[in-house]
Amino acid sequence: MKKIYYLSTCNTCTRIINELELPEGFQLQDIKTEPITEQQIEEMRALTDSYENLFSKRARLYKELGLKEKSLSENDFKNYILEHYTFLKRPVILFNDQIFIGNSKKTVASAKTAIHAK
Structure with missing residues (x-):
């Protein structure tokens, strides 16, 4: 699989994608316009x-909801990521x-090393 989950409005994501010099065949998914599915997060x-x-x-x-003060389970992390794109650490490169x-x-x-390894 060759895929990147990113945010098109994030300058850091855009810079990294340009820096990676992606070869053909990479799929880009803007997580703001195309939310992550449960199957994708499980992958x-x-x-x-x-x-x-x-x-x-x-x-x-994370700060606004006071999550820092809570003890979150694995299921909580998964559900928050599925609930709102901002909780996914970006970019995620597969x-x-x-x-x-x-x-x-x-x-x-x-x-970059992995992608361009011969």
Whole structure:
């Protein structure tokens, strides 16, 4: 699978997608206009340790809803991501059987290396 879940209004996501120099065949899904399905989040979860890894604790709603003070379960993380796109740590890059989550330099560099490996 070659797919990127991102937000088209996010400058960081746009910069990373340009930086990755994606080859043909990549599917881009703007999670604001095309929300994530339960099947899609389960596919992502299968490639990482937990739903928490996919969850953005930097989201404005995280603080507004007081989630920082709550003890969230794996199911809570999953449900919040499905409920509102802002809770997905972006971008999420799926390449073959690998997943790259977030926008850290190390993550982006690893994704670029994997995508362009010969």
